[in-house]
Amino acid sequence: MKDTPNSFSHMPDERGHFGAYGGRYVAETLMPLVKAVEAAYKKAIVDPAYIAEFDSLNRHYIGRxxxxxxxxxxxxxxxxxxxxxxxxxxxxxxAHKINHAIGQVLLAKRMGKTRVIAETGAGQHGVATATVAARFGLKCTVFMGEVDMARQKPNVFRMKLLGAEVQPVTSGSATLKDAMNDALRDWVTNVHDTFYIIGTVAGPHPYPMMVRDFQxxxxxxxxxxxxxxxxxxxxxxxxxxxxxxxxxxxxxxxxxxxxxxxxxxxxxxxxxxxxxxxxxxxxxxxxxxxxxxxxxxxxxxxxxxxxxxxxxxxxxxxxxxxxxxxxxxxxxxxxxxxxxxxxxxxxxxxxxxxxxxxxxxxxxxxxxxxxxxxxxxxxxxxxxxxxxxxxxxxxxxxxxxxxxx
Amino acid sequence: MNRIDACFARLKADKRKALVTYIQAGDPTQDFCTELLMGLPTAGADIIELGMPFSDPSADGPAIDKAAQRAIKGGAPMVRTLEMVQKFRAQHSEIPVVLMGYFNPIMAYGVDRFCADAASAGVDGLIIVDLPPEEDSELKIPAAKSGIHFIRLATPTSDDKRLPVVLNGASGFVYYVAVAGITGGKSATTADTGAAVKRIKALSDLPVAVGFGIKTPGQAEDVACVADAAVVGSAIIDHIATGLDENGMPEAGLSEKVLKFVSQLAEGVRAAD
CATH class of the missing domain: 3.40.50.1100 (Rossmann fold)
Known part of the structure; x- marks a missing residue:
């Protein structure tokens, strides 16, 4: 189906563009890393061992x-x-967030990363990320706007129970977009050991494609x-x-x-x-x-x-x-x-x-x-x-x- | 000839290195910032970087983030940024001005309109941190047509495969980001910076400016010993931020204080051999 002309499911192109949208608009420091994520992802999805582990976790851990x-x-x-x-x-x-959290944490592990970071709004993606980090023994920092922390207290506590550090974000409007800014700032500073688990079909290529595939x-x-x-x-x-x-x-x-x-x-x-x-x-x-x-x-x-x-x-x-x-x-x-x-x-x-x-x-x-x-x-x-x-x-x-x- | 090329040719003839200063346009007010900008050449700045305020500067640290939020409060930041360049250009015909920031405010202004207005205001170069080589042609090409250099960035993560990609099509100078991180963060060692500059120079004839983590006249001197230019931003902005009153307005004599710090940085750069 991927090669069918006039298909709606063949996007993105090689450079991560969905028509005029998508792409990789990140600081140069992150470019080699984003490309490494793409290379690792392409290799993983044709590796039977990766697929088997993903399928097994879907069934026995998520309950799919x-x-x-x-x-x-x-x-x-x-x-x-x-x-x-x-x-x-x-x-x-x-929630559905666990689907892409599992897929991404397996990739982080394959890439030899020891720490994962995430942004969260409602806390669902943060909880999903903290969960898979605990399951695979990785350090985890979740960025969350102060405003969101106040309105989603149970999820803040859940993340802490799961061993994650919840980093309050005070910049800008102290909500999800600002949490994503701070996660990007952390990633660019800790490129050597950190994998960014993005919580939606946004961010630089390959994230929109990769998260979509997992979902x-x-x-x-x-x-x-x-x-x-x-x-x-x-x-x-x-x-x-x-x-x-x-x-x-x-x-x-x-x-x-x-x-x-x-x-x-x-x-x-x-x-x-x-x-x-x-x-x-x-x-x-x-x-x-x-x-x-x-x-x-x-x-x-x-x-x-x-x-x-x-x-x-x-x-x-x-x-x-x-x-x-x-x-x-x-x-x-x-x-x-x-x-x-x-x-x-x-x-x-x-x-x-x-x-x-x-x-x-x-x-x-x-x-x-x-x-x-x-x-x-x-x-x-x-x-x-x-x-x-x-x-x-x-x-x-x-x-x-x-x-x- | 573009003022950046002329500037580096002059510096080379004089056998000295450049101090590049970064301030955020309109921080905290347009009047204060214009006054500061006008004084920078006399204080010893060889090249001016003027930040274009953006609400979400995700490659910058707290100092520049807060400066951007202060500047945006004044409204219409892009129009005012270009006005400031125009005023500066009326008094200083030779000092290069480089606008630095993020792509979204330029998209909103309109790429063609931006390139035309920036060129007529007297802008010589652009550093757009979220336009890597793979995505920069939509601005790089129209900017070049307007005679504006699009400055590429090399970083500690630019490996042997990546570095030629960054340098291919680079113009003006190469901006070497000395540390993997955000502005105003950690500082690199002179040895690491020197080695990185050598790698770049082996592949490119362009001058190399080094920024990120340069906070003191001593650090500026160390960097100027191994590169063509030292860029200082957050440390200057920290000096502005500490001189604001409880309403966020500049205290009396603040621009003199900031310019004094700039002249100390310039002395550091001048002392480099």
């Missing part, structure tokens, strides 16, 4: 395959399309599972998108089935007509940040502006370059849901399905709630339930005006 689940009561409630959840929230550590297991499993359960492929896929790792993981194996509709849901915060949102596609412009060219939230002078979302994991002013390419190609639809819509969806999912979804995933559910009632009953939708919401109960309680101590 994650179930594909018919969300019967939500389907009945919305009285339209038939809804399935891809249950990534049941993975070890509670594509979501879509590959979904293909098999839906064939078993329904005897055909779905009509539509729905996922939330911040940097875009869970969305690309679900979509990528379906991109060349061009009849399948892909909806990616950005976080609209207080609304797209305000300056408090995280919609890089709907409200951003092309720019360069964190090693890649992509759409960014920025002012007229090219200064990066703060993103806002009730969900810390979507609170990033950029998006992976492959998403920008897919948007410009018209292959994936980029829509949005506000904080309030996500909160409503969060509660509905809890009440009808007995599943507490992450606030990130709740944005995808919010879009589903909008569209499902008007779709026919034989319209099959698979929604990526990318994470569980235990980490978010304090934020939700706060938003609902409830005191839970």
């Amino acid at each position: 395959p994650s179930p594909l689940y018919y969300a019967e009561r939500l389907t009945e409630h919305l009285a339209g399309a038939k809804i399935y959840f891809k249950r990534e929230e049941l993975n070890h550590t509670g 594509s297991i979501i879509g590959r499993e979904t293909r098999e599972q839906i064939m078993d359960m329904e005897g055909r492929l779905p009509d539509r896929l729905v996922a939330c998108v911040g940097g875009g790792s869970n969305a690309i993981g679900l979509f990528h194996p379906f991109l060349d089935d061009t009849h399948i509709i892909c909806d990616a849901v950005e976080a609209a915060g207080h609304g797209l007509d305000t300056d408090k949102h995280a919609c890089s596609i709907a409200g951003g412009r092309p720019g360069v940040l964190h090693g890649n060219k992509t759409y960014l939230l920025q002012d007229a002078d090219g200064q990066i502006t703060e993103a806002h979302s009730i969900s810390a994991g979507l609170d990033y002013p950029g998006i992976g370059p492959e998403h920008v390419w897919l948007h410009e190609q018209g292959r994936v639809n980029y829509v949005s849901a506000t904080d309030q819509e996500a909160l409503n969806a969060f509660q509905l999912c809890c009440e009808l399905e007995g599943i507490i979804p992450a606030l990130e995933s709740s944005h995808a559910i919010a879009h589903l709630i909008r569209i499902a009632p008007d779709l026919p009953k034989d319209h099959l939708i698979v929604l990526n339930l990318s994470g569980r919401g235990d980490k978010d109960i304090f934020t939700v309680a706060d938003a609902l005006g409830e005191e839970i101590g």
Whole structure:
């Protein structure tokens, strides 16, 4: 499939470009290292020993395959399309982030690195990285904005329990983008022993491609599972998108089935007509940040502006370059849901399905709630339930005006 | 002739080395920064590097990061940066000015418009830290057409395979990043720096300027002994930062204090043989 002309799944090119986006916009000091990561990755993915270890960890450590689940009561409630959840929230550590953390830590080990670093927003990627670092006996430092540390205390403590050092980030807006700046600063200073485990499909090539490949297991499993359960492929896929790792993981194996509709849901915060949102596609412009060219939230002078979302994991002013390419190609639809819509969806999912979804995933559910009632009953939708919401109960309680101590 | 080429030719004839000073445009205010900029040649700066403020300077340490945040508060940083160069150029016709920073503010300004405006303001070179050779043609080519040098960076991680890639197509001078790290961090040993400069000179005829971790007149002297130029940035910015009041405004006499430090750095460089 990779060589098929007019394919949507053959990107990037040799230099890591997805059309005009992606690439390697990093300090020269990092260039040899980024190229070494690419070389190691290309070698690893054709090495049976690497593949076997990755598959074994997926099965016995993460608990893959994650179930594909018919969300019967939500389907009945919305009285339209038939809804399935891809249950990534049941993975070890509670989200899809572990998929790329495992893949990258195995690569770090092969490259002889003794220390891993990561940036984190909601803490899910930080927890995933701390987890795999503990599992493989590597030192681990996680960079996390002070603002995010305050709103994600349970995850901060989890990382500490797992033996990671959580480094508070105070520069800029003290959120995810600033954590990524500090991680890059650490990496450039410690190139000799450190591997940077990036938490989404962004950063310099090969990261957007590599993280996508690790996450594509979501879509590959979904293909098999839906064939078993329904005897055909779905009509539509729905996922939330911040940097875009869970969305690309679900979509990528379906991109060349061009009849399948892909909806990616950005976080609209207080609304797209305000300056408090995280919609890089709907409200951003092309720019360069964190090693890649992509759409960014920025002012007229090219200064990066703060993103806002009730969900810390979507609170990033950029998006992976492959998403920008897919948007410009018209292959994936980029829509949005506000904080309030996500909160409503969060509660509905809890009440009808007995599943507490992450606030990130709740944005995808919010879009589903909008569209499902008007779709026919034989319209099959698979929604990526990318994470569980235990980490978010304090934020939700706060938003609902409830005191839970 | 580009002022950078003329400057190094002059220095070579005089058998001396260059002091390159870096300040962030508009830090903390445009007035203060312009006053400082105007005084740098007299204090002994041979080449001026002017930082273009960016909200997310991920290759810089805390000193330059904070300077950028201070400068951005004044608004429209790129327009004001070019205005400062224009004012400087009206008084100093020979001292080269190199703009240093990140690509995004240039993209937002528009690459062609930027090259045209920078050339007419009197800019001689660009150092864009997040445009490695693989990605720099979209700015390097239009800059060259406007007569502006695109300065390439070599680093301690530039191995024998990488170094020719960096030097192929380099112009103006080569900026050697003396330590793997961020600005204002650790310092390299003179022996390591000297060996690295020799490796570069074996492959390129361009002058080599060395930066990162040079904080004192003594260190500037040591570097000037083994390279064509010593670049000092964070240490100058630290002098600015310690002279700001609680509102972030410069205290009286601050520019004189900073310029005095620059003249001490210049003495160090002049003492090199």
